[in-house]
Amino acid sequence: MPKARVDRTMEGPNTSAGVSRTPVKINTTSTPLWYKIIMFGLMLLGIAWLVVNYIAGSAIPFMVALHAWNYVIGFGLLIIGLLMTMGWR
Numbered sequence: 092m093p094k095a096r097v098d099r100t101m102e103g104p105n106t107s108a109g110v111s112r113t114p115v116k117i118n119t120t121s122t123p124l125w126y127k128i129i130m131f132g133l134m135l136l137g138i139a140w141l142v143v144n145y146i147a148g149s150a151i152p153f154m155v156a157l158h159a160w161n162y163v164i165g166f167g168l169l170i171i172g173l174l175m176t177m178g179w180r
């Protein structure tokens with residue numbers, strides 16, 4: 092099979108030597124320590140709230156008074172912590 096001829100005079104629009112590129116600064120700042128502590132703390136507090144509710148919720152008077160709101164509090168804390176992970180760099 093014959094090979095195609097390559098014409099060196101027409102190199103294409105992207106091969107010119109006069110193209111200059113400006114460097115782009117990338118944001119390399121990391122998340123502060125206090126943000127990570129609050130984020131993981133909220134997630135752990137939410138999980139702990141749910142576990143304590145399942146294990147000993149009937150023996151703790153204020154948890155008995157909250158009834159089903161214990162699930163809202165536990166999952167709410169957990170979800171807030173998980174939403175904070177979107178800001179973690």
